[in-house]
Amino acid sequence: MVGDGGFLVEEFINAITSQLDRVQDSLRVKAVNRPLTYALKDLTLELKVFVDMDAQGNVRFRTSGPNESGSSVVHLGFTTITKPMIEENTISLATTRSASLEDLGLGPEDRQKLERVGVRNLAQLNRLGSSTGVQTIARLSDVSFDRLKQAIAMGRPQVHAVQPEPPPKPRPIPQAPPKAGPVFTPSRGPVFSPQQPPVIRVAPGVTKLNLRGANLMGEDGPASVRLNNRLLAVSEADNDQLAVHLPEQFESGALEVSLPDGNKVTYELSVMDGDQWAPNGDMS
Amino acid sequence: MWTPLADTLLQLVESMVAPAGTGLTVTEAYLEIPLEVQSAMKNGEVVFYGIPPHSRWKAGVLPEVHMSRMRIELTGEA
Numbered sequence: 001m002v003g004d005g006g007f008l009v010e011e012f013i014n015a016i017t018s019q020l021d022r023v024q025d026s027l028r029v030k031a032v033n034r035p036l037t038y039a040l041k042d043l044t045l046e047l048k049v050f051v052d053m054d055a056q057g058n059v060r061f062r063t064s065g066p067n068e069s070g071s072s073v074v075h076l077g078f079t080t081i082t083k084p085m086i087e088e089n090t091i092s093l094a095t096t097r098s099a100s101l102e103d104l105g106l107g108p109e110d111r112q113k114l115e116r117v118g119v120r121n122l123a124q125l126n127r128l129g130s131s132t133g134v135q136t137i138a139r140l141s142d143v144s145f146d147r148l149k150q151a152i153a154m155g156r157p158q159v160h161a162v163q164p165e166p167p168p169k170p171r172p173i174p175q176a177p178p179k180a181g182p183v184f185t186p187s188r189g190p191v192f193s194p195q196q197p198p199v200i201r202v203a204p205g206v207t208k209l210n211l212r213g214a215n216l217m218g219e220d221g222p223a224s225v226r227l228n229n230r231l232l233a234v235s236e237a238d239n240d241q242l243a244v245h246l247p248e249q250f251e252s253g254a255l256e257v258s259l260p261d262g263n264k265v266t267y268e269l270s271v272m273d274g275d276q277w278a279p280n281g282d283m284s
Numbered sequence: 285m286w287t288p289l290a291d292t293l294l295q296l297v298e299s300m301v302a303p304a305g306t307g308l309t310v311t312e313a314y315l316e317i318p319l320e321v322q323s324a325m326k327n328g329e330v331v332f333y334g335i336p337p338h339s340r341w342k343a344g345v346l347p348e349v350h351m352s353r354m355r356i357e358l359t360g361e362a
Contacts, residue, residue, distance in 0.1 A: 015323055018332075019334075020290070036309065037358065037359050043353070046352070
């Protein structure tokens with residue numbers, strides 16, 4: 001709100017919508033104990049408002065007060081729509097859960113410039129970037145190309161850790177036996193070791209894997225996880241974490257995480273045999 | 285006394301009931317109601333208030349009157 005009592009158009013409309021939702025909810029509750037059910041189908045308001053623009057370039061409405069002349073008339077029409085209509089006309093929930101422009105380190109001015117070209121979060125920035133190119137977004141929005149590249153890089157999906165649930169008990173550190181006699185240490189020559197995927201050790205009874213990372217929610221949904229090319233069902237998904245169900249009888253193999261930007265991260269899932277974590281490293 | 289718009293609209297919907305014993309049922313109603321409206325911040329949110337006009341007469345001290353139109357329908361028997 002600004003000093004003269006004006007509100008952003010979005011806030012203004014949300015306030016009315018919220019009141020209409022309350023009406024519909026109340027009517028629905030009343031219908032439980034009543035033989036007839038009414039619904040408010042349409043509402044049109046001819047609002048006399050003063051339209052202002054603040055220093056940030058946002059349009060604000062203020063309802064006309066007593067004895068004020070020269071107000072504008074805004075016709076707002078509200079109607080009831082069905083769930084499929086909502087889905088057709090709104091962005092997906094996954095998109096709204098994507099990292100915000102603020103999370104990408106963009107300042108208020110850059111955020112506002114991007115919002116004017118319809119970009120409010122990382123998913124929308126990536127979608128527009130893949131169809132028109134970052135250079136075009138930079139030109140249209142007047143945000144510097146380097147700044148956009150930096151923001152996109154910051155918003156790149158990443159997996160920081162994969163943990164089974166429940167996590168395995170910490171392995172006891174074996175005591176080194178006392179040294180007896182001289183020890184011969186061969187000199188180490190050059191060793192070639194091909195890059196191995198990180199190993200995730202999982203006990204046989206584990207039912208879930210928890211992935212922690214960043215920007216794991218894409219426009220088309222969360223990152224997908226496959227074990228031995230078998231897609232694992234997602235139980236919880238958020239921008240910074242993902243939980244997937246493991247099948248009942250799972251085996252060791254490649255665990256592949258397909259990130260929303262198309263990149264893949266591979267781990268080796270290793271199912272532990274027997275009770276490896278028994279005291280004293282008893283493997284029996 | 286300002287009332288949230290939702291409460292005023294609910295009262296209007298409630299009023300669309302045929303007198304008891306007449307055997308009539310209101311199936312649809314179209315209302316054109318002048319409202320005095322006001323928006324204000326309450327608990328960090330914008331709340332929209334709407335009440336019928338204080339008076340049928342115009343006076344400089346009274347809030348501006350805005351026209352509202354609404355359609356109320358019988359949506360089915362519970």
